[in-house]
Amino acid sequence: SNLYPEELGEIVGEVMDAFRDSTCLELQQRACEYFAMTKVLPKDKVDYILEAMPRFPEDRVSAVVRRLQSKKIGKNILRNRKSSDDSCVDIEEENEREYATSDKMAKGVDAELLRKMKSWFIVSIRDSPKALLFENSLLQVGVQKQFSNFQGQIVLFYGNKAGHSFDNFEVWYSNTPGLEINQLEEIKCENIGSKTQCKQRLSVKCTSPFIQPPTFKISFNCNGQKYMYDLRLPVVATSFAQPLTLKASDFSDKWNKMNDREEQTILQVASGAILKKEFPTLTQGLRFALVDCENSDKMENDVILAAAAIRVGANEEAKRPEAAIGCLIRVEIDSAQNRCVLSVRGMHPLATGAVKNLFKEQVAATVA
Incomplete structure (x- = not known):
């Protein structure tokens, strides 16, 4: 109506006036704004407000779009x-x-x-x-x-x-x-x-x-x-674990290299014998591979070893590539005292803590 006031001014004004008491609040608000604008402001001000926005340069990316893309929201x-x-x-x-x-x-x-x-x-x-x-x-x-x-x-x-x-x-x-x-x-x-x-x-x-x-x-x-x-x-962390098949000697070498990255807890259980029987199934259920210790004369009968690598994908925001984080488990079962010592060593402290807590919860539930 501001571009063609003689032809459309009166018609548009009547439309805006008709919707000033609309039950749709959004429609009512816009009608009141535009109706008041034409009655209160001079024509040059109305023309300036209703002037078409300049086109956004095609060779530039909107800051909002760029932020959304970078955040991947x-x-x-x-x-x-x-x-x-x-x-x-x-x-x-x-x-x-x-x-x-x-x-x-x-x-x-x-x-x-x-x-x-x-x-x-x-x-x-x-x-x-x-x-x-x-x-x-x-x-x-x-x-x-x-x-x-x-x-x-x-x-x-x-x-x-x-x-x-x-x-x-x-x-x-x-x-x-x-x-x-x-x-x-x-x-x-x-x-x-x-x-x-x-x-x-x-x-x-x-x-x-x-x-x-x-x-x-x-x-x-x-x-x-x-x-x-x-x-x-x-x-959980072990949902992304990949079982690692290791010999007892290889496990020992890797274990010794991570002696400063250990999480350990002592668990009291109802039956050490039951835990010894059930722990292999529990370990495999959490996607860890048991280490064959039968041919190792250095391993005690009541020691269970397991290994896995937790896979993590690339993190673009943190600029970290895809990786495999090794985790090793050593469980010493004392059947006489009905307890076990659970030790976990890993290449990342959060992975080590997560695996320790997961196995602790699983052991408590298995041998309550």
């Missing part, structure tokens, strides 16, 4: 922003977190269900393709997973066991330093009907060692009541 992407300087990480503080469960934050979860959730998670991080993560009278959460090298594919299943539908069903994922989580498939069912389920696909990539597994929060309304649960995603 997408609508369905959650990325970590870990500092490129590992010296900034408080290693002792990380190791003291003891692989803590976030299940305590879950609303409406009693002590018995908390115990089951911890047990389900311990089983789920072993090298099995399917597992149960959560189940109560309302909700069941299952997982399928597959890992290769430093990447993995995960499918989460959310089942409604209740007699009413789940409304406003939402899932949020935490940001774990060293791990990239991409939502390959949005949850398409905001409302999950009774006795039905929906699924969600994720991809994960390990870019540096990490101790804490990622968490995710589930929220929904059912029969007028709001529910919210915090769960752990079964993605």
